[in-house]
Amino acid sequence: MTERLLVSFALPDPETISPVLVEKLASLDIVLLGHYEVPEQTPASTAREQFEAEATEQLETLRQPFVDAGASVQTRLVFGKDRAGTIDRVMREQDCTAELTPAPTERIDRILVPLPDIAEFDRLPRFVDVLCEDAASGITLFHVVEGGEDHERGRTILEKTREGIVSSGFDSERIETRLSDGGSHDDEILRAASDYDAVVMYEAESRLADRIFGTLPDRIRAETGDPVIVVRRDY
Missing domain, CATH: 3.40.50.620 (HUPs)
Structure with a gap:
């Protein structure tokens, strides 16, 4: 059984992920989570109406290197305030074994x-x-x-x-x-x-x-x- 890995990005300014890491993870099932941070006084629905198109485009840009590497990729886009809670919920909903905290590393030796x-x-x-x-x-x-x-x-x-x-x-x-x-x-x-x-x-x-x-x-x-x-x- 292929393990499923959650890769979470904080939008609208996501951490970059290096090509070497994408290549190494391509054999796993990947769930890309884009969590768009919503200000405390702003309803999530309002933020979604205003920024959904831009956030969806960002998430697709993040997804494409995994697709090019041959990975099976699903995406989830969430607008909210509790990023940690969202990660935990999506991991369980998507049956993910692990989560990646990405970083732009150049090698993994x-x-x-x-x-x-x-x-x-x-x-x-x-x-x-x-x-x-x-x-x-x-x-x-x-x-x-x-x-x-x-x-x-x-x-x-x-x-x-x-x-x-x-x-x-x-x-x-x-x-x-x-x-x-x-x-x-x-x-x-x-x-x-x-x-x-x-x-x-x-x-x-x-x-x-x-x-x-x-x-x-x-x-x-x-x-x-x-x-x-x-x-x-x-x-």
Whole structure:
């Protein structure tokens, strides 16, 4: 079964997505979501009447490179105020396994895969594979020990995930593992991500701090320029 990936763009000023990323994702089913941000006092219906034609044209421009690369692509255009809520709703309606936070990267040779404290192994390999089709590329499995977790458990999470990815056919020589206990979870991942070209990770539970500082994938994209694929846990 082909995985379905949501690629979300904030309209009317969408983030660009690089040709190399489009090519790597073309084997997936793609859902392009254009979310047009509506001012607080403006009804969504009013914004749609005023800007729908322009937004539809923008979304078609974003869609065309995926079509040219041979991808199966659907589009959704939503006018509203709650972008995060819209992304979550459309992902469930379209049965998407993961979401891409796009970025204009020029190459994808090194992929960072941060792992949560509860290891889940079955859905990461497909998205690691599509980003690592080039035989020269590799991945680093990364786990942050914090909150009283012992190092042995962290090493177990890394090794079991490694075994799961290798069993899917990925070359074990292209997999590294890293265990960190040098700081907070988010800070350590942000620091590590600066040395990589892309990030594949499981979604985290929503936190109050996300509303203030932004979600971790958004911060990774903003601070490193890396595209981030976030895989749903409850798929």
